Amino acid sequence: MKRFLIIAIFLMTFNSEARLKIEIAKGTEQLQKIAIVPFNSNINSQFEYQVRNLINEKLTLFGEFESLDLSQMLSFPFNEANFFVRDWELLSIDYVIFGEITETDESLEINYVVSDINLKRIMLRGDISGLKKDIELIVKKISDRVYESITGLKGIFNTKLAYILNPEPDNYSICISDIDGNNEEVLFSSNSPLMSPDWSPDGKKLAYVSFEKGFAEIYIQNLLTGVRETIPTLGMSKSAPVWSPDSKSIAFVISMSGNPDLYNYNLKTKKISRLTSHYGIDTEPAWSPDSKKLLFTSNRSGSPQIFEIKLSNKRIKRVTLEGSYNSRSRFFPDGRNIVFVHGNNGVFHIATRNLKERFINIVTETKLDESPTISPNGHIIIYSAKKDDQGYLAGITLDRKSKFELPVKIGSVREPAWSPFLN
Amino acid sequence: MRITKTFPLFFLLFFIGCTTQVSDSVSQTNYVEIDGIDFNEEDKIETSLADRVYFDFDKSNLSDETKNILSQYVSESKKASLIRLEGHCDERGTREYNLALGEKRAIEVKNYLIIQGVSSSKIKIISYGEEKPVSYGSSEEDWKQNRRVEISLF
Numbered sequence: 001m002k003r004f005l006i007i008a009i010f011l012m013t014f015n016s017e018a019r020l021k022i023e024i025a026k027g028t029e030q031l032q033k034i035a036i037v038p039f040n041s042n043i044n045s046q047f048e049y050q051v052r053n054l055i056n057e058k059l060t061l062f063g064e065f066e067s068l069d070l071s072q073m074l075s076f077p078f079n080e081a082n083f084f085v086r087d088w089e090l091l092s093i094d095y096v097i098f099g100e101i102t103e104t105d106e107s108l109e110i111n112y113v114v115s116d117i118n119l120k121r122i123m124l125r126g127d128i129s130g131l132k133k134d135i136e137l138i139v140k141k142i143s144d145r146v147y148e149s150i151t152g153l154k155g156i157f158n159t160k161l162a163y164i165l166n167p168e169p170d171n172y173s174i175c176i177s178d179i180d181g182n183n184e185e186v187l188f189s190s191n192s193p194l195m196s197p198d199w200s201p202d203g204k205k206l207a208y209v210s211f212e213k214g215f216a217e218i219y220i221q222n223l224l225t226g227v228r229e230t231i232p233t234l235g236m237s238k239s240a241p242v243w244s245p246d247s248k249s250i251a252f253v254i255s256m257s258g259n260p261d262l263y264n265y266n267l268k269t270k271k272i273s274r275l276t277s278h279y280g281i282d283t284e285p286a287w288s289p290d291s292k293k294l295l296f297t298s299n300r301s302g303s304p305q306i307f308e309i310k311l312s313n314k315r316i317k318r319v320t321l322e323g324s325y326n327s328r329s330r331f332f333p334d335g336r337n338i339v340f341v342h343g344n345n346g347v348f349h350i351a352t353r354n355l356k357e358r359f360i361n362i363v364t365e366t367k368l369d370e371s372p373t374i375s376p377n378g379h380i381i382i383y384s385a386k387k388d389d390q391g392y393l394a395g396i397t398l399d400r401k402s403k404f405e406l407p408v409k410i411g412s413v414r415e416p417a418w419s420p421f422l423n
Numbered sequence: 424m425r426i427t428k429t430f431p432l433f434f435l436l437f438f439i440g441c442t443t444q445v446s447d448s449v450s451q452t453n454y455v456e457i458d459g460i461d462f463n464e465e466d467k468i469e470t471s472l473a474d475r476v477y478f479d480f481d482k483s484n485l486s487d488e489t490k491n492i493l494s495q496y497v498s499e500s501k502k503a504s505l506i507r508l509e510g511h512c513d514e515r516g517t518r519e520y521n522l523a524l525g526e527k528r529a530i531e532v533k534n535y536l537i538i539q540g541v542s543s544s545k546i547k548i549i550s551y552g553e554e555k556p557v558s559y560g561s562s563e564e565d566w567k568q569n570r571r572v573e574i575s576l577f
Contacts, residue, residue: 195554214549258533
């Protein structure tokens with residue numbers, strides 16, 4: 001039986017600026033059931049429910065789990081001594097999360113346990129402590145650990161998204177927020193277009209394109225200090241910056257006299273080397289996880305197709321063969337699979353492909369999908385889509401069991417860029 | 424004997440070959456600095472000519488109709504001190520590719536004007552890709568309006 005869940009999660013907005021919020025469009029057909037028990041506290045304080053609710057929000061964020069309502073729980077265990085498997089078997093629960101909070105004036109310590117009801121086994125015993133004011137970070141870290149113990153995938157609750165907001169014509173902002181849209185920060189605003197955000201591998205800087213000087217220029221902005229620098233070369237038009245995973249360089253595009261080619265900017269020596277030289281369009285570079293090769297889009301064979309260039313010998317080979325429009329690719333963290341935009345008869349979908357195989361998997365259904373970005377654990381794709389003349393972000397888990405949307409209230413949001421794992 | 428002599432030479436040539444390949448770096452003097460061109464919209468010269476020309480999807484070639492419009496610009500262009508060509512695309516396809524495509528469109532217009540005798544140094548091109556549509560919808564008609572090069576004389 002197909003089950004479509006329409007759940008709107010109204011996230012606690014600590015930050016009134018937050019404009020994105022996740023809405024689950026379709027839950028998994030067979031949702032795993034979790035139960036998160038209110039944490040027991042040594043002093044009856046606000047944290048016992050807050051911690052529970054925050055973990056609940058995180059784990060159910062992408063529609064991957066169904067969480068048991070508090071009112072249906074038969075018991076409220078907080079340690080292994082008062083935890084009874086049968087209380088949860090009766091409710092067909094797959095995993096139970098419970099624990100205790102020990103509070104002092106300013107700090108707290110949380111002991112938590114993840115139990116697999118089907119295997120009748122404790123999967124994880126965790127212990128985390130910190131200041132009360134860092135409760136959000138503590139909860140993200142617990143959620144990451146719990147998610148990993150259940151799914152085997154590293155949690156992404158402590159990662160961020162960068163994106164371009166365009167609330168009205170001639171008003172552009174580059175923003176970063178938590179992946180649930182909370183804690184939105186505006187990094188830079190302009191009345192000229194902003195494009196192509198890309199994170200440094202340490203998550204401390206963002207590269208992007210701004211037209212503020214009347215032409216396309218790449219800026220590298222320090223997220224902590226706000227200091228902005230450019231790539232030290234003159235040029236007509238610079239675009240599509242992408243940080244190499246080894247942090248050594250930024251690949252980008254310079255267009256001289258209307259001829260865009262790929263270049264590589266060495267961040268240490270500040271030297272720029274040319275990678276491609278073709279009269280057609282070469283753009284949209286994307287690094288392999290080992291920083292040894294790049295994918296890029298070129299129309300050298302007539303229509304836009306994805307090619308690969310090896311850095312060591314600059315040898316180029318064509319990657320996509322099917323269809324008249326394949327572009328803006330990114331590698332998955334495994335280095336074996338890629339995601340890209342596939343156009344056919346004027347309709348554009350997000351597609352994935354294993355580089356060893358020829359066939360492609362189309363993973364989205366809307367018509368103008370673009371700018372796919374992959375979660376650092378390789379499990380989720382977020383991309384830009386459009387409906388009713390408004391750009392919004394949408395996401396899909398790679399097992400295609402869950403779909404969600406991140407709309408904005410006013411104007412458009414686009415070009416999502418997922419941060420690396422952050423500390 | 425001969426082999427021992429040619430081998431080191433071969434390696435030397437191979438080595439030179441390698442170094443020239445990797446030292447293909449960009450020096451600043453190769454480029455024309457375009458910073459600081461502030462087009463003052465008040466100085467824009469009003470003409471009775473169509474101020475934009477249109478293109479097919481994922482194409483940058485000029486139609487006969489476009490060439491006809493551009494031909495009418497030749498005499499006006501010779502009087503102007505600056506000609507700005509702004510390339511644009513419709514929303515279909517990817518943004519960075521469209522940025523490059525918009526530039527190809529502006530270059531095609533520029534080249535046509537140069538062939539007709541307009542001084543290349545007067546022509547400034549810029550592409551906005553799909554970032555500045557004139558029509559925000561997603562119909563064929565909207566897309567047609569957005570695939571354009573805007574021509575301004577100063």
